[in-house]
Structure formats: structure tokens, C-alpha cells
Amino acid sequence: MPETTDPVDLTAALVRCQTVTPAEGGALHMLGEMLAAAGFRVHRADRNGTPNLVARWGNEGPVLGFNGHTDVVPTGDPSAWRHDPFGGQISQGRLWGRGSADMKSGVAAFVAAAIDFVAATPPNGSILITITGDEEGTGTDGTPAILEWMRDNGDRMDHCLVGEPTCPTRMGEMMKIGRRGSMTATLVAYGKQGHTAYPDRAQNPLPGLVRLLDRLASKTLDRGTDHFGPSTLAITTIDVGNPASNVIPAEARARVNIRFNDAHTGQSLSDWIEEEADIVAKEAGIGIAAGFEISGESFVTEPGPFVELVAKAVEAETGVRPELSTSGGTSDARFIKDHCPVVEFGLVGATMHQTDEHVEVEHIVQLKGIYSRIIRDYFAG
Known part of the structure; x- marks a missing residue:
């Protein structure tokens, strides 16, 4: 042999x-x-x-x-x-x-x-x-x-x-x-720095960012498709970089990762996050920018x-x-x-x-x- x-x-x-x-x-x-x-x-x-x-x-x-x-x-x-x-x-x-x-x-x-x-x-x-x-x-x-x-x-x-x-x-x-598809969204909220004793003179970006993250995390993206389970969204980090307890920061960042099925595309999810960010930014009177990295489509x-x-x-x-x-x-x-x-x-x-x-x-x-x-x-x- x-x-x-x-x-x-x-x-x-x-x-x-x-x-x-x-x-x-x-x-x-x-x-x-x-x-x-x-x-x-x-x-x-x-x-x-x-x-x-x-x-x-x-x-x-x-x-x-x-x-x-x-x-x-x-x-x-x-x-x-x-x-x-x-x-x-x-x-x-x-x-x-x-x-x-x-x-x-x-x-x-x-x-x-x-x-x-x-x-x-x-x-x-x-x-x-x-x-x-x-x-x-x-x-x-x-x-x-x-x-x-x-x-x-x-x-x-x-x-x-x-x-x-x-x-x-x-x-x-x-x-x-x-x-499943995989994508990461990086969210940056912009406000105005100030003293915590005078919050009316500042614009704190954190409440708006937290509100946006809650809206995203509370959303049921879908209930699964023929070959996939439900899509998931996870908040992976919230970063302010503020060492002082008496300073309202001017900027805050967060990141979310989504594992998605064939009910979505990276683009459709990016569009949804940007729409949510625009709504919250207007309500909170701050700026929110979103960046996306799509590792792969489902x-x-x-x-x-x-x-x-x-x-x-x-x-x-x-x-x-x-x-x-x-x-x-x-x-x-x-x-x-x-x-x-x-x-x-x-x-x-x-x-x-x-x-x-x-x-x-x-x-x-x-x-x-x-x-x-x-x-x-x-x-x-």
C-alpha cells in the first residue's frame, strides 16, 4: 500500500x-x-x-x-x-x-x-x-x-x-x-465643559449618551429568521476619561457591538443608529457622531x-x-x-x-x- x-x-x-x-x-x-x-x-x-x-x-x-x-x-x-x-x-x-x-x-x-x-x-x-x-x-x-x-x-x-x-x-x-454579521458602532457625544456647581453654564453630554445607549439596548432587533437566532446588541464600553469629580466633561464615548442575522445589513443598522442618535442629540441639545466598522455581513x-x-x-x-x-x-x-x-x-x-x-x-x-x-x-x- x-x-x-x-x-x-x-x-x-x-x-x-x-x-x-x-x-x-x-x-x-x-x-x-x-x-x-x-x-x-x-x-x-x-x-x-x-x-x-x-x-x-x-x-x-x-x-x-x-x-x-x-x-x-x-x-x-x-x-x-x-x-x-x-x-x-x-x-x-x-x-x-x-x-x-x-x-x-x-x-x-x-x-x-x-x-x-x-x-x-x-x-x-x-x-x-x-x-x-x-x-x-x-x-x-x-x-x-x-x-x-x-x-x-x-x-x-x-x-x-x-x-x-x-x-x-x-x-x-x-x-x-x-x-451572523458583525459590526461595531463608536458613538461620540459632544457638549460643553463646566463646573458641576454650575451645570447651567455647561452642556453635559453624558445624559444624552446614556439615553441613546438605553434606546439602542432596549430595542428588539428581531425575533430570529429561518436559519438564525435573534440579533443581539451589546454595549461594550463607555469612556469619559474624566479624573475630576467637579468637572462636567465636554466629550464622552461609547461603543456597541451588534451580531445580526439576515433580517438586517450593516448599512440598515448603521442608518438606524444614526437616526436614533439624531433624535437624542436634538432632545439633549448636544452633538452625537457615529462611526461604524462592519466586520462582515450575515x-x-x-x-x-x-x-x-x-x-x-x-x-x-x-x-x-x-x-x-x-x-x-x-x-x-x-x-x-x-x-x-x-x-x-x-x-x-x-x-x-x-x-x-x-x-x-x-x-x-x-x-x-x-x-x-x-x-x-x-x-x-
Whole structure:
């Protein structure tokens, strides 16, 4: 039998690469060499110092894509870890280290599955692998740069699977067919500074800002949609920067974060906040300015043949029928959804971003099996 690619060894090797965003740490170089040796055409799509890799096997369609990232969040105090956070150590049936769950195991599993598949049963079609070093950061020069490179070079995917960890506690229990949108609004209220003993000579911006925040937080944005739960708004900070107890400040700031479903867009929510700010500013006799950062719009890949193919592969390998979910934060699927239908499936992510991040070794092997089945069934169809 031909030698197969061990996803556990590959995960450990990737964990040993110190890839805190946006450091490459040798991870993409190693993966590029492996994929090139397997017959993939490998390119770097780096932009503004961010490392990105594109690798394609085959020339014809259909094109099945895999997307992931090798960058990780900082470790915090290394002495607080049970094992070296960049050691890739295996102990108690688990592989330990930063990025083991999020998501070097996912990258290792789909790279190993793809390499072995094209060696054993070359598909009538193409496999395209995209890996970035800027998912945990802003994402600006990561997957968007890869998609731009693909467009400029005439490459595209027909469907894509993102290997992010998707299972809350048990392998196979959840896959993502969409994500909520995310936006942050920064509100700045302007008044006139003065002495607290003479409030009539000042214009305190705080009561108006608090009133606006109450109006926003008290609003029921919606009650959920077909594939999403209700949208949520959270006040994340109120800042005045006033060290004196006898001074009315001239300015106050606040920030809110909204996770929204497909009943809204970033623009519609921005318009609503600006309307509310104008109402309160007029009532309070102050100025209120609003600024917005939209991290991603909500989206859903409607259940259909591709979603069913992935779900069946998960069920066949785990014995668990995955829930079709749109929960959680954002991922790079928010960029890919404008390119092609995209779903996400990966390991249990219970320890991601935590001290002592780890994954079950048997789950990594199982994940490669799932990805191998997805590739087989995709091209068989």
C-alpha cells in the first residue's frame, strides 16, 4: 500500500511553527513544499507582509476548495501552560499547543486528505487549497488577498469547505452553513465643559449618551429568521476619561457591538443608529457622531446538494448527524461566500484561544477521514 500522510504528525509540526498573527513561522513554507511534491501548483499570494498560500491540483472543473489559516492568537504567559505552547506535544491522547484546535489540525487534515487522494485516485476535476496567515487579525490581507489573486489569475472554486473548529463538545455534532454579521458602532457625544456647581453654564453630554445607549439596548432587533437566532446588541464600553469629580466633561464615548442575522445589513443598522442618535442629540441639545466598522455581513448557504454531501460524510465517519448552524463569531467564510457556496466543518473547538489549548488525537485522524470522504463523494458525483 502507498504511504499515507499522517495528519497528527503534520499538526504537531505546524504547532511548532510560531505563527502569531501575521508571522509565517515556516508553516506555509512547509505546507507549500509538501503540496508541490504531491503535484500541486503552489503560489504565494502575500500582501502587505501577510503570508498567503494557494495550491491547485488539476486543470479542469469542478473545483473543490479548502480554506484555512495557520496564524494563531498570542499564548499569554507560557509558564501558565501545562506543556510548551509551541511544543506540539502528545500526552494523554491529546495534542497540546497554540493553534492545535484553531486551526492547524484542520489545515493538516485537509492537506493530508488532498495529498493522499490525488496520489491514489486522481479526480476528474481540481482541488484548490487556500491558507492564510491573517485570520486571527483584521483579515484584510488574508483570504481577501487570496481571492483577489485568484481572480487576477483566472482561478476560482465551485464550492469551498472551511476547516474551522465547528463542534461545541462532541465530534460531528455541528457544521456551519452561515454566519451572523458583525459590526461595531463608536458613538461620540459632544457638549460643553463646566463646573458641576454650575451645570447651567455647561452642556453635559453624558445624559444624552446614556439615553441613546438605553434606546439602542432596549430595542428588539428581531425575533430570529429561518436559519438564525435573534440579533443581539451589546454595549461594550463607555469612556469619559474624566479624573475630576467637579468637572462636567465636554466629550464622552461609547461603543456597541451588534451580531445580526439576515433580517438586517450593516448599512440598515448603521442608518438606524444614526437616526436614533439624531433624535437624542436634538432632545439633549448636544452633538452625537457615529462611526461604524462592519466586520462582515450575515450570510447563509442554503441547504442543498453540497451541504448534504458534507453532512452525510460527517455522519458516515462519526455516526452523528451534524446540526446545520449559523452560530458563533465570524470566520473567513464571510469573504468566500461572495465567491462560491461555502460551509464549515472541523474539530471540537472547546479549548481554542485558551491556555492549554489541545485536541484529541483520534479526532484529527477522524477529521482527515471526513475530508477524504468529502473529496471522494464530491468527484464521484
